[in-house]
Amino acid sequence: MDGTIAPLPDIKCLADKYNALVFVDECHATGFFGRTGRETEEYFNMIGTIDIINSILGKALGGAAGEYTTGSKALIDLLQQRSRPYLFSDTLPPFVKFSKSCIRK
Numbered sequence: 001m002d003g004t005i006a007p008l009p010d011i012k013c014l015a016d017k018y019n020a021l022v023f024v025d026e027c028h029a030t031g032f033f034g035r036t037g038r039e040t041e042e043y044f045n046m047i048g049t050i051d052i053i054n055s056i057l058g059k060a061l062g063g064a065a066g067e068y069t070t071g072s073k074a075l076i077d078l079l080q081q082r083s084r085p086y087l088f089s090d091t092l093p094p095f096v097k098f099s100k101s102c103i104r105k
Protein backbone atom coordinates (compact mmCIF):
# COMPACT_ATOMS: atom_id res chain seq x y z
CA MET A 1 0.00 0.00 0.00
CA ASP A 2 2.90 2.30 -0.69
CA GLY A 3 1.94 3.13 -4.25
CA THR A 4 4.14 0.54 -5.90
CA ILE A 5 2.68 -0.61 -9.21
CA ALA A 6 2.98 -4.34 -9.83
CA PRO A 7 4.66 -5.27 -13.12
CA LEU A 8 1.44 -6.70 -14.53
CA PRO A 9 2.76 -7.50 -18.03
CA ASP A 10 5.58 -9.57 -16.51
CA ILE A 11 3.19 -11.30 -14.11
CA LYS A 12 0.83 -12.14 -16.99
CA CYS A 13 3.71 -13.56 -19.06
CA LEU A 14 4.71 -15.84 -16.18
CA ALA A 15 1.12 -16.91 -15.65
CA ASP A 16 0.76 -17.76 -19.33
CA LYS A 17 4.03 -19.69 -19.30
CA TYR A 18 2.97 -21.81 -16.30
CA ASN A 19 -0.76 -22.02 -17.14
CA ALA A 20 -1.74 -20.03 -14.03
CA LEU A 21 -4.47 -17.49 -13.36
CA VAL A 22 -3.78 -13.84 -12.56
CA PHE A 23 -5.76 -12.28 -9.71
CA VAL A 24 -5.55 -8.50 -9.22
CA ASP A 25 -6.82 -6.78 -6.08
CA GLU A 26 -7.84 -3.25 -7.11
CA CYS A 27 -9.25 -2.02 -3.78
CA HIS A 28 -7.06 1.09 -3.76
CA ALA A 29 -7.22 1.80 -7.50
CA THR A 30 -10.91 1.53 -8.35
CA GLY A 31 -12.11 4.54 -10.29
CA PHE A 32 -8.94 6.61 -10.42
CA PHE A 33 -5.95 4.57 -11.61
CA GLY A 34 -5.42 4.27 -15.35
CA ARG A 35 -6.22 6.86 -18.01
CA THR A 36 -9.98 6.67 -17.42
CA GLY A 37 -10.01 5.02 -13.99
CA ARG A 38 -10.19 1.41 -15.16
CA GLU A 39 -7.33 0.41 -12.89
CA THR A 40 -4.07 -1.43 -13.49
CA GLU A 41 -5.30 -3.31 -16.55
CA GLU A 42 -5.93 0.00 -18.30
CA TYR A 43 -2.67 1.54 -17.05
CA PHE A 44 -0.75 -1.21 -18.85
CA ASN A 45 -3.14 -1.33 -21.86
CA MET A 46 -4.14 -4.90 -20.98
CA ILE A 47 -7.95 -4.59 -20.81
CA GLY A 48 -9.56 -8.03 -20.91
CA THR A 49 -6.40 -10.05 -20.28
CA ILE A 50 -6.55 -10.52 -16.49
CA ASP A 51 -8.38 -13.59 -15.21
CA ILE A 52 -9.81 -12.25 -11.94
CA ILE A 53 -10.18 -8.67 -10.69
CA ASN A 54 -11.59 -7.93 -7.27
CA SER A 55 -12.33 -4.69 -5.45
CA ILE A 56 -14.31 -3.35 -2.56
CA LEU A 57 -15.82 0.04 -3.22
CA GLY A 58 -15.31 1.53 0.23
CA LYS A 59 -11.58 2.23 -0.01
CA ALA A 60 -10.77 4.14 -3.19
CA LEU A 61 -14.28 5.55 -3.51
CA GLY A 62 -14.45 6.61 0.14
CA GLY A 63 -17.61 5.38 1.76
CA ALA A 64 -19.23 3.59 -1.14
CA ALA A 65 -20.69 0.19 -0.36
CA GLY A 66 -20.32 -3.10 -2.13
CA GLU A 67 -17.67 -4.98 -3.97
CA TYR A 68 -17.16 -6.75 -7.26
CA THR A 69 -15.29 -9.65 -8.76
CA THR A 70 -14.79 -10.06 -12.49
CA GLY A 71 -13.82 -13.22 -14.30
CA SER A 72 -15.00 -15.86 -16.70
CA LYS A 73 -18.62 -17.00 -16.59
CA ALA A 74 -17.50 -20.38 -15.21
CA LEU A 75 -15.59 -18.68 -12.38
CA ILE A 76 -18.45 -16.34 -11.46
CA ASP A 77 -20.94 -19.24 -11.53
CA LEU A 78 -18.66 -21.19 -9.18
CA LEU A 79 -18.30 -18.24 -6.80
CA GLN A 80 -22.05 -17.68 -6.72
CA GLN A 81 -22.57 -21.31 -5.72
CA ARG A 82 -19.61 -21.83 -3.35
CA SER A 83 -18.39 -18.49 -2.01
CA ARG A 84 -19.44 -18.09 1.62
CA PRO A 85 -19.03 -14.29 1.61
CA TYR A 86 -21.35 -14.13 -1.41
CA LEU A 87 -23.87 -16.60 -0.01
CA PHE A 88 -24.13 -14.88 3.37
CA SER A 89 -23.77 -11.25 2.31
CA ASP A 90 -26.37 -8.57 2.83
CA THR A 91 -28.05 -6.56 0.12
CA LEU A 92 -26.77 -3.11 -0.71
CA PRO A 93 -28.06 -0.29 1.48
CA PRO A 94 -30.94 1.74 -0.06
CA PHE A 95 -28.78 4.86 -0.41
CA VAL A 96 -26.54 3.02 -2.88
CA LYS A 97 -29.46 2.27 -5.18
CA PHE A 98 -30.66 5.86 -4.86
CA SER A 99 -27.18 7.22 -5.61
CA LYS A 100 -26.95 5.04 -8.71
CA SER A 101 -30.25 6.42 -10.00
CA CYS A 102 -28.99 9.99 -9.48
CA ILE A 103 -25.88 9.28 -11.53
CA ARG A 104 -27.97 8.06 -14.47
CA LYS A 105 -29.84 11.39 -14.63
